[in-house]
Amino acid sequence: MRVEADVRRCVGAGQCVLTDPSLFDQDDEDGTVVLLTSEIDDDHVEAARDAVRLCPSGALSLADDR
Numbered sequence: 001m002r003v004e005a006d007v008r009r010c011v012g013a014g015q016c017v018l019t020d021p022s023l024f025d026q027d028d029e030d031g032t033v034v035l036l037t038s039e040i041d042d043d044h045v046e047a048a049r050d051a052v053r054l055c056p057s058g059a060l061s062l063a064d065d066r
Contacts, residue, residue, distance in 0.1 A: 009059040020047035
């Protein structure tokens with residue numbers, strides 16, 4: 001599974017970072033999402049799903065490569 005981020009849609013709310021700081025960070029200048037990894041291991045799938053669900057701008061999505 002992989003996570004994708006559309007930084008043009010991101011409003012910098014930071015819900016993703018609060019959900020899983022090992023997957024997400026925020027840009028120091030504008031607060032938009034920074035993906036620390038695009039490939040999600042099994043230990044972080046639920047957190048990634050939560051981050052997608054909680055994103056107020058819909059900037060995050062998941063893709064299943066399997």
